[in-house]
Amino acid sequence: MTVLGLVGSACGGLDTRFRAELAAPAVARGWRPAITLTPTAHRWLDAAGELDGLAALTDLPVRSVSRLPREPRPHPDPAVFLFAPASANSIAKLALGIADNQALTVLGDVLGDPGVTIVAGYQVQDSRLRHPAWCRHLAVLAEAGVRVERLEYGKPWSAVLDLLPASTG
Numbered sequence: 001m002t003v004l005g006l007v008g009s010a011c012g013g014l015d016t017r018f019r020a021e022l023a024a025p026a027v028a029r030g031w032r033p034a035i036t037l038t039p040t041a042h043r044w045l046d047a048a049g050e051l052d053g054l055a056a057l058t059d060l061p062v063r064s065v066s067r068l069p070r071e072p073r074p075h076p077d078p079a080v081f082l083f084a085p086a087s088a089n090s091i092a093k094l095a096l097g098i099a100d101n102q103a104l105t106v107l108g109d110v111l112g113d114p115g116v117t118i119v120a121g122y123q124v125q126d127s128r129l130r131h132p133a134w135c136r137h138l139a140v141l142a143e144a145g146v147r148v149e150r151l152e153y154g155k156p157w158s159a160v161l162d163l164l165p166a167s168t169g
C-alpha cells in the first residue's frame with residue numbers, strides 16, 4: 001500500500017470527521033496512512049476517544065510529538081501528503097516556514113520538493129479571509145506546488161481525497 005502522510009490540525013468537526021471522512025476513506029482507497037496531528041488536534045481527538053480508532057486503521061503510529069534523537073524515525077517518507085483539515089493557524093505557519101510542532105515539521109521538511117505531492121484542504125471562518133496576509137500565505141504554498149483547496153461547508157471532507165494522485169495500493 002502507498003503511504004499517505006495525513007496531517008490534521010484543530011478545525012471544527014475534527015473530533016467526529018477526521019477518522020470517518022478522511023482516515024478511513026483513505027484506507028478504503030488503498031492508502032496506508034502515516035498520521036501526524038498538531039498538539040491541539042491530538043488533544044481534541046484524545047478527548048473524543050478517537051485515537052484508538054485511528055490507530056486501528058494503520059500499522060504506523062499516530063504521531064504528534066517529535067521522536068527523541070536516539071529513536072528511529074517512526075514514519076517512512078511519504079511521496080504524497082494530505083494536510084486536512086488545515087487550520088488558518090497552521091496554513092500561516094507552514095507558509096512562513098514555522099515548524100514548532102511535529103505536524104508542521106513533516107510538512108515543512110518536504111514543502112517545495114518536486115518529488116512530493118501535497119494537497120492542503122483548509123477550513124477557515126470567512127473572517128479569516130480578511131487577514132491581510134492570508135492570500136499571500138495561500139500564494140506561497142501554491143508557488144511551492146501545494147494544491148490548496150478550501151473544504152466546503154456541507155460537503156464531506158472525503159471530497160478532498162479526489163485531489164490526490166491514484167494510490168498504487
Ligand SMILES: Cc1cc2nc3c(=O)[nH]c(=O)nc-3n(C[C@H](O)[C@H](O)[C@H](O)COP(=O)(O)O)c2cc1C
Nearest residue numbers: 009010011012038040041087088089090123124125
Ligand atoms: C471548537 C473550535 C473550532 C475551531 N474551528 C476552527 C476551524 O474550523 N478553522 C480554523 O482555522 N480554526 C479553528 N479553530 C481555532 C483553532 O483551533 C486554533 O487557531 C488553534 O490554535 C489551531 O491550532 P493548530 O493549527 O496547531 O491545530 C477552532 C477552535 C475551536 C475551539
